[in-house]
Amino acid sequence: YYNDxxxxxxxxxxxASQRSVPILGEPAAALVTIELRDQSGxxxxxxxxxxxxxxxxxxxxxxxxxxxxxxDFRLEIVLSVDGLDVIDGRPASFRKRGYIVNPHRKxxxxxxxxxxxxxxxxxxxxxxxxxxxxxxxxxxxxGVIGTALFNEVGSDPWTSDxxxxxxxxxxxxxxxxTPP
Numbered sequence: 278y279y280n281d282x283x284x285x286x287x288x289x290x291x292x293a294s295q296r297s298v299p300i301l302g303e304p305a306a307a308l309v310t311i312e313l314r315d316q317s318g319x320x321x322x323x324x325x326x327x328x329x330x331x332x333x334x335x336x337x338x339x340x341x342x343x344x345x346x347x348x349d350f351r352l353e354i355v356l357s358v359d360g361l362d363v364i365d366g367r368p369a370s371f372r373k374r375g376y377i378v379n380p381h382r383k384x385x386x387x388x389x390x391x392x393x394x395x396x397x398x399x400x401x402x403x404x405x406x407x408x409x410x411x412x413x414x415x416x417x418x419x420g421v422i423g424t425a426l427f428n429e430v431g432s433d434p435w436t437s438d439x440x441x442x443x444x445x446x447x448x449x450x451x452x453x454x455t456p457p
Contacts, residue, residue, distance in 0.1 A: 281401075282333050289326040308352065309378075311424060312343045334401035341387040341399065342422065346378040354378055355425040356386060358399060359409040360418025364390050366397070366408065368415075371425035 313321045313332050316339040323332035334340060342363075344354050354376045355362075357369030364374065366389045378384045388396035389408065397408070404410060404419045 281336065285324065285331045285333060289324075289329075289331065308346070308348045308426060309354070310345045310347060312345075313340050313422070314343055315340055336401050336403070339387075339398045339400050341385055344376075344378060344384045344386075344424070346380055346382055346384075348428075349380050350428050351380065352378050353427040353429075354384060355423075355427070357418075357421075357423035358389070359407050360415065360421065360423075361389065361409055361413075363388075366390070366412070368413065369423060371423075375425070375427070 313323075313334075315321055315334075321332045321334060321340060323330060325331075342356060342358075344356075346352050353374075355369075355371055355373055356375065357363065360369055361367060362369040362373050363386055364376075376384050376386070386396075386399075388398040390396055404416045407416065407419045409419050410416045
């Protein structure tokens with residue numbers, strides 16, 4: 278979710294301190310990191326309340342979404358903002374096509390795609406002035422950013438060998454310290 282500082286406090290009922298963090302938790306964080314950055318390139322501050330991530334933005338300011346593929350595989354990233362697909366600006370679905378991000382590369386999404394050359398910038402603003410409200414008269418998902426990750430068929434990053442190796446991992450393989 279994103280909102281201004283007062284809106285986040287109202288939504289969460291908390292005065293928890295802010296911190297700048299990438300906004301995706303385990304297990305997906307092993308594959309990607311996702312950040313929201315302001316128009317100056319700084320990671321937007323936020324806080325975590327339970328299983329929800331809140332990011333603080335200022336009205337009128339632009340932001341972008343950065344997705345870093347940390348895996349050794351190509352991934353398809355499907356993104357939504359305010360319940361709308363960032364590629365076509367229509368109601369979002371994880372069944373839609375996304376962006377392909379190569380291994381150890383990043384994707385920067387600055388707005389809703391209008392053509393191969395132009396985007397309508399993401400900008401913090403009142404719910405009633407959102408693109409979702411103006412175009413579709415639907416504000417239910419304003420303030421929500423959605424992400425779906427898919428690997429290519431035949432390139433599963435979690436092979437059965439990898440899973441077995443991790444399940445058998447020993448955090449203390451040396452058992453005891455060697456005597457001096």
